[in-house]
Amino acid sequence: MSTTDDSYSVPQNPDNLTQVSLKEKWWHILDTWKIGIIPLPLFVLAGLLIAVDCLGGKLPSDIVVMVATLAFFGFACGEFGKRLPVIGKMGAAAICATFIPSALVHYGLLPDVVVESTTKFYKSTNILYLYICCIIVGSIMSMNRTTLIQGFLRIFFPMLCGEVVGMVVGMGVGLALGMEPFQIFFFLILPIMAGGVGEGAIPLSIGYATLLHMDQGVALGRILPIVMLGSLTAIIIAGSLNQLGKRYPHLTGEGELMPGKNTQAAGPLTAAFSGKTDVTTIASGALLAVLLYMLGMLGHKLIGLPAPVGMLFIAVFIKLVHGVSPRLLEGSQVVYKFFQTSVTYPILFAVGVSITPWEELVHAFTFTNLLVIVSTVSALVTTGFFVGKKIGMHPIDVAIVSCCQSGQGGTGDVAILTAGNRMSLMPFAQIATRIGGAINVSLALLFLGNFLV
Incomplete structure (x- = not known):
């Protein structure tokens, strides 16, 4: 209590x-x-x-x-x-x-x-998407423009390095345990980095059903528990990274990727809670997030880009061109803070009840699977930490974003960032999960269809 x-x-x-x-x-x-x-x-x-x-x-x-x-x-x-x-x-x-x-x-x-x-x-209701759009838009509107640009340009390099190292380490551990290379990569490593359930596990199961001539339900039953275990591992690591940041404050920006001025704890966000932001402004901030998500949905219909990612890019563009007033920015920030503090745990409970199969998770809890999963995620996150530090970013915050590369989609991002106390990193987490996962799944299925089948 x-x-x-x-x-x-x-x-x-x-x-x-x-x-x-x-x-x-x-x-x-x-x-x-x-x-x-x-x-x-x-x-x-x-x-x-x-x-x-x-x-x-x-x-x-x-x-x-x-x-x-x-x-x-x-x-x-x-x-x-x-x-x-x-x-x-x-x-x-x-x-x-x-x-x-x-x-x-x-x-x-x-x-x-x-x-x-x-x-x-x-x-x-798809309430998860309301949550994600308010968190993404609010966190983007809270960022300093320069930090936003630098963060988006630099985050891809540690993400890429982390995936490569994670795959190599995971494959090495699996081979050392006597597992088959095909099973290690396509049924352990790839599901971990596939981007969750809707954008990762399901497309993978459809691809495997077509290319490997197996039942899609069987394929999904083998993939889904690995996705969940990878996300669970990432949650634990993110929580540990948060504690590491408290012990060594110089390694973290407390939700900022780039060193420099505190762009969220000070400035507009403080003003948003000074009592000057009226109810209509807060309501407008919530409506802004919803409308941007609707634009993302339209983009998904036209070009196939996931709606949260499309919304993310639109929000970044609006922020960079000063497309909304300071008062509306403050309203978005208050909405972000409300959803972060008040809606996170209720959403996670709904996710646990509705779409988290306990039995499948338990069945995947084998010693060899756990070793491969933990080694893969740990290598991915560790690489993100040191690469981020090398290129001048806050290593703990970069590492927490790297954790989201192993997340269970949007729900995994919420749990990971909650454990790491870095919900302001949601825009970067969505890039890691959605874009990174889509690229991994597409390239893997393309390789499987052209070279192995």
């Missing part, structure tokens, strides 16, 4: 406690004792109301009820992860918010009505 600072406090001297009114004591409880961001009394009330609905046999899947449901379970799992000894500081909150729900579903410990309503809500 977390505590927060507030504008008043109950006197610490026991002799003075009697002087504090009951009203102030209640306010103190509401403002101090929290599960995630939820005041403890409201958390208890939410749990009771959800229990009443579950006992009645129906939990509505409308947005009003689901906001309370996802917040209750998401922040409960996240708070549990934060309080675990040692690993609580290494990304356990994001891991627990995603994989505890998956395990609860598999073992039948989560009420069926909660599972059904959560799955229906998640798949019918």
